[in-house]
Amino acid sequence: MLKYLGIEPEKIKIGVFDFTGCGGCELQLANKEGTLVDFLALLDVVNFREISSDRGDDYDIALIEGSITREDEVERLKEIRKRAKILVALGSCACFGGVNTLKNKFPLREVVEEVYGKDRVETGQVRALGDVVKVDLQIPGCPVSKEEVEKIVVNIVNGAEIKFPKYPVCVECRQKLNTCVFDLGQICLGPITRAGCGAPCPTGKVGCLGCRGPAEEANYESFRQILKDHGFSTAEVMEKINFFNALPEMMIDES
Amino acid sequence: MKVEMKIDVHHLTRVEGHGNINIRVKDGKLVEAQWAVVETPRFFEAMLKGISYNMAPTLSSRICGICSISHTLASLRAVERAMKVNIPRAAKLLRLLAKHGETLQSHILHIFFLAAPDLFGVSSVIPLIKSHPEVAGLALRLKELANRICDLITGRTTHPVSLVVGGVSKVPEKKELETLKEEIIERLPDIQATVELFRTLSIPDFVRETEFVSLKGKRDYPWIGGELVSSDGVIKKEDDYLAMTNEYKEDFTTSKFTRLSRESFAVGALARFNNNYRFLPDRVKAAARKLNLQPVNYNPFMNNIAQVIECYHVMLEAIDILDKLLDNRLDRIRAGFRVKAGEGVGAVGAPRGILYHSYILNRKGVITKANCIIPTTQNNANIHHDMAALVQQSLKQNKNDMEITRLSEMLVRAYDPCISCSVH
Ligand code: SF4
Ligand code: SF4
Ligand code: SF4
Numbered sequence: 001m002l003k004y005l006g007i008e009p010e011k012i013k014i015g016v017f018d019f020t021g022c023g024g025c026e027l028q029l030a031n032k033e034g035t036l037v038d039f040l041a042l043l044d045v046v047n048f049r050e051i052s053s054d055r056g057d058d059y060d061i062a063l064i065e066g067s068i069t070r071e072d073e074v075e076r077l078k079e080i081r082k083r084a085k086i087l088v089a090l091g092s093c094a095c096f097g098g099v100n101t102l103k104n105k106f107p108l109r110e111v112v113e114e115v116y117g118k119d120r121v122e123t124g125q126v127r128a129l130g131d132v133v134k135v136d137l138q139i140p141g142c143p144v145s146k147e148e149v150e151k152i153v154v155n156i157v158n159g160a161e162i163k164f165p166k167y168p169v170c171v172e173c174r175q176k177l178n179t180c181v182f183d184l185g186q187i188c189l190g191p192i193t194r195a196g197c198g199a200p201c202p203t204g205k206v207g208c209l210g211c212r213g214p215a216e217e218a219n220y221e222s223f224r225q226i227l228k229d230h231g232f233s234t235a236e237v238m239e240k241i242n243f244f245n246a247l248p249e250m251m252i253d254e255s
Numbered sequence: 256m257k258v259e260m261k262i263d264v265h266h267l268t269r270v271e272g273h274g275n276i277n278i279r280v281k282d283g284k285l286v287e288a289q290w291a292v293v294e295t296p297r298f299f300e301a302m303l304k305g306i307s308y309n310m311a312p313t314l315s316s317r318i319c320g321i322c323s324i325s326h327t328l329a330s331l332r333a334v335e336r337a338m339k340v341n342i343p344r345a346a347k348l349l350r351l352l353a354k355h356g357e358t359l360q361s362h363i364l365h366i367f368f369l370a371a372p373d374l375f376g377v378s379s380v381i382p383l384i385k386s387h388p389e390v391a392g393l394a395l396r397l398k399e400l401a402n403r404i405c406d407l408i409t410g411r412t413t414h415p416v417s418l419v420v421g422g423v424s425k426v427p428e429k430k431e432l433e434t435l436k437e438e439i440i441e442r443l444p445d446i447q448a449t450v451e452l453f454r455t456l457s458i459p460d461f462v463r464e465t466e467f468v469s470l471k472g473k474r475d476y477p478w479i480g481g482e483l484v485s486s487d488g489v490i491k492k493e494d495d496y497l498a499m500t501n502e503y504k505e506d507f508t509t510s511k512f513t514r515l516s517r518e519s520f521a522v523g524a525l526a527r528f529n530n531n532y533r534f535l536p537d538r539v540k541a542a543a544r545k546l547n548l549q550p551v552n553y554n555p556f557m558n559n560i561a562q563v564i565e566c567y568h569v570m571l572e573a574i575d576i577l578d579k580l581l582d583n584r585l586d587r588i589r590a591g592f593r594v595k596a597g598e599g600v601g602a603v604g605a606p607r608g609i610l611y612h613s614y615i616l617n618r619k620g621v622i623t624k625a626n627c628i629i630p631t632t633q634n635n636a637n638i639h640h641d642m643a644a645l646v647q648q649s650l651k652q653n654k655n656d657m658e659i660t661r662l663s664e665m666l667v668r669a670y671d672p673c674i675s676c677s678v679h
Contacts, residue, residue, distance in 0.1 A: 024320020204410030
């Protein structure tokens with residue numbers, strides 16, 4: 001709109017950073033090729049090591065992928081926090097620790113020994129960004145959806161309000177007229193997980209693993225009932241609930 | 256004149272993950288050239304312990320956001336070989352098609368976003384959008400196509416949904432497969448234009464003889480499973496992957512190093528090309544000739560060119576696969592199986608080179624031991640030794656430290672290292 005009126009809105013400076021993660025969330029930023037050129041036109045990418053050798057220290061928004069596992073990462077993150085006006089946790093690793101937290105269930109020494117034998121390698125408990133610094137905005141997902149990131153960044157640029165759905169994945173799943181994967185004999189965390197991803201997992205006939213965190217409008221009571229009716233074991237259910245460390249500890253009946 | 260140099264590139268840009276280059280030259284002589292990976296390890300092998308067989312591929316996928324399909328496929332293959340599951344033919348074809356989508360996506364990303372800026376003398380692909388819109392256009396259209404393939408076949412571009420133990424969980428409608436085939440055909444001129452574009456770009460001149468390791472083709476250019484081969488004449492069974500990799504740890508780096516017949520070996524597009532050239536169709540061989548790529552090529556910078564060639568190849572093969580899928584019934588896509596104890600290895604030709612997952616499962620199908628050997632891990636020692644040779648050659652040519660820094664950075668990038676993957 002502004003462009004149409006011949007006014008160039010001032011470009012917003014953005015930095016993209018990665019900590020302990022898989023690179024998948026950053027990679028999504030280069031997706032949705034159809035709108036990529038327009039999206040980039042809104043931004044001044046001053047720091048994005050994976051795709052650019054420019055290294056600016058002056059950015060308004062910091063998009064950060066990955067969780068925190070080492071002391072040097074804590075320092076680096078605090079530096080970014082000082083410089084950024086808006087610090088965004090990008091993806092489930094940054095928001096909740098993500099799959100990396102599966103490591104936390106073992107003693108650290110055992111973990112290092114398993115992989116490196118007698119060699120010494122520094123590592124610590126896996127933490128989410130929010131455990132170390134103040135996070136202004138969380139965009140969950142493993143990986144994040146580029147569509148959502150794009151919408152949010154555009155809203156930040158335009159000063160518009162940022163809203164996430166409060167309803168669970170089931171709502172989006174049913175809109176797609178999918179067969180419920182519970183009826184295929186699988187566990188699905190869709191009833192308690194926040195929507196916004198478009199339900200790719202149940203659409204692919206695979207249960208949701210809750211990568212986007214809890215839905216505000218979730219009905220845990222009825223979810224427990226579904227699990228009970230289908231007779232899944234606690235171990236099976238907990239393996240899924242703990243997968244991304246994104247959902248609250250949930251009591252499940254042993255009976 | 257006595258030449259002294261101290262080159263330290265901290266967290267090299269335009270590579271995935273964190274790595275440093277350290278070079279020391281004293282009295283005109285190379286003292287040290289180091290390629291040091293400083294990425295924080297995530298300890299996937301430890302995390303996989305206690306995970307059930309059906310979740311292992313989903314977890315393994317998160318080792319790497321760029322080659323998540325390869326990790327999923329290697330993991331599936333390890334589980335399926337451990338539990339003796341034979342997947343239906345249609346599922347095999349769909350998996351290979353997904354694999355091709357990933358190879359295309361990963362190679363295009365590397366060729367245009369990470370390597371090309373060096374060849375055009377700019378800092379990233381972003382300025383290319385303005386200065387060379389036709390190049391940016393090629394990159395974006397081919398990348399979009401690659402994403403489309405992964406999306407349609409696996410349900411998502413990164414971290415596939417529908418690749419599951421026994422086969423695949425969902426198959427697209429034939430109509431959709433038909434459309435996809437047309438889209439690939441429509442993009443063939445773009446890949447041909449990419450070949451022409453790379454004909455005009457000059458690739459640094461450097462040669463260091465090394466050993467190349469890849470899957471060994473039987474009838475086709477190999478991507479999923481089969482025997483292992485090296486250009487020094489080593490042939491091993493898939494299960495003997497440990498004898499092909501021989502991991503060891505060096506102090507200055509968090510990624511392990513590997514060796515086979517010499518001090519280091521290389522994996523990746525160039526290694527596959529060198530070892531399996533004869534399985535490429537004539538059209539693709541002709542394109543390789545145009546780009547001066549002939550087996551055995553020992554210039555690591557030519558890995559970029561081998562990637563261009565593989566892009567062309569996977570696009571053509573994807574069309575063949577789609578024809579086969581369209582000619583057949585697609586109702587059998589997932590095999591039934593019994594969960595049982597066992598040991599299995601899965602080898603896959605990931606975009607950056609051969610990848611191994613190996614698991615031991617107990618009778619409940621829970622993993623009790625896991626080992627993953629990553630392509631970049633296997634390349635790290637080769638990059639390290641190349642760098643010393645490259646600096647020595649450059650010193651002879653009286654290059655200054657700026658030029659040497661640039662060349663060493665380009666060298667590392669040519670391998671397309673995936674560092675977070677390599678320390679997983
Ligand atoms: S959230 Fe998932 S996709 Fe994103 S960095 Fe973590 S593992 Fe990778
Ligand atoms: S498949 Fe999952 S998300 Fe979809 S309706 Fe069933 S429980 Fe909900
Ligand atoms: S369906 Fe569930 S696991 Fe899949 S992307 Fe959505 S929230 Fe994540």
